[in-house]
Amino acid sequence: MNSLKGIIYNCRQATFLIEKKQIKKLTFRENVELRIHLTGCSVCRVFQKQSILINRLVKNLIHDSHNKDRKLDDNFKKNLQDKIEDELNKNK
Amino acid sequence: MLIDKNKSASGNEHIDPRQWVKKYADYLYTYAVTRINDEEQARDLVQETFLAALEKVKNFEGRSSESTWLTAILKNKIIDIYRKKSSGLLKKTDVADAETAQKDFFDPDDGHWNEEFRPREIGVEEDLLVSAEFSIIFQKCMEKLPALWSSVFAMKHMDEELTENICEALKITPSNFWVIIHRAKLNLRACLQKNWI
Numbered sequence: 080m081n082s083l084k085g086i087i088y089n090c091r092q093a094t095f096l097i098e099k100k101q102i103k104k105l106t107f108r109e110n111v112e113l114r115i116h117l118t119g120c121s122v123c124r125v126f127q128k129q130s131i132l133i134n135r136l137v138k139n140l141i142h143d144s145h146n147k148d149r150k151l152d153d154n155f156k157k158n159l160q161d162k163i164e165d166e167l168n169k170n171k
Numbered sequence: 172m173l174i175d176k177n178k179s180a181s182g183n184e185h186i187d188p189r190q191w192v193k194k195y196a197d198y199l200y201t202y203a204v205t206r207i208n209d210e211e212q213a214r215d216l217v218q219e220t221f222l223a224a225l226e227k228v229k230n231f232e233g234r235s236s237e238s239t240w241l242t243a244i245l246k247n248k249i250i251d252i253y254r255k256k257s258s259g260l261l262k263k264t265d266v267a268d269a270e271t272a273q274k275d276f277f278d279p280d281d282g283h284w285n286e287e288f289r290p291r292e293i294g295v296e297e298d299l300l301v302s303a304e305f306s307i308i309f310q311k312c313m314e315k316l317p318a319l320w321s322s323v324f325a326m327k328h329m330d331e332e333l334t335e336n337i338c339e340a341l342k343i344t345p346s347n348f349w350v351i352i353h354r355a356k357l358n359l360r361a362c363l364q365k366n367w368i
Contacts, residue, residue: 089282089283091276092282095349095353118321137328138328138329143306148201149200150212156196
């Protein structure tokens with residue numbers, strides 16, 4: 080029981096495991112510890128919910144931005160096109 | 172994602188640098204600006220990507236599509252920027268500042284959330300999924316993170332890079348990686364909560 084005490088009462092450690100869990104499978108022991116903590120700690124349950132949401136929003140953001148390309152201005156593109164043509168002609 | 176209609180069944184395709192600006196410039200620019208949040212630097216990166224690609228054109232073996240190939244070149248350039256940003260002289264001070272900022276989150280003795288910093292229910296979660304505001308607030312909160320932390324966060328949660336690749340690119344140990352992933356989220360969440368309400 081003593082070794083479990085660390086996590087059961089420790090929100091810092093619990094939030095660490097919440098983050099780890101979203102990337103990697105926790106060990107059996109870590110999983111049990113986190114479950115016990117979350118059962119008794121409503122604040123960390125809110126943290127977990129929000130943390131998962133944030134990751135979802137970030138993925139959405141990246142996905143969305145691919146559907147809605149931001150535009151480079153035409154001048155910049157024209158210069159870039161010229162540079163590419165120059166390079167191609169150089170190598171002829 | 173870009174769908175490449177020119178791709179032939181064999182996987183080989185014709186490379187046509189004269190079409191690059193028209194076909195990929197906006198896409199690559201968007202890709203860069205979402206990740207480094209600096210329009211001027213993103214523009215430079217698009218140019219560097221095309222010029223670097225021109226030099227490598229002979230080595231292109233058609234194993235991937237033209238767009239995938241160009242994106243990979245850009246991606247490596249972005250990782251170089253992450254690396255430079257997070258290994259500069261600023262590194263130590265900005266990490267120290269961020270660590271001080273979150274020291275107050277938990278009670279130093281028992282590790283409980285301190286009252287003032289407890290995550291609170293916001294109750295409008297689903298609205299955020301479609302909120303344009305989120306992306307603005309999120310970028311601002313990312314900027315407040317130490318460069319090393321935001322780089323680790325972006326590589327993991329935006330690009331889903333393998334942990335070992337992130338450690339290698341940014342020269343950190345795996346245990347360091349987990350500490351940073353945790354701390355970055357603590358600060359990011361706190362910053363988002365402050366601005367949501």
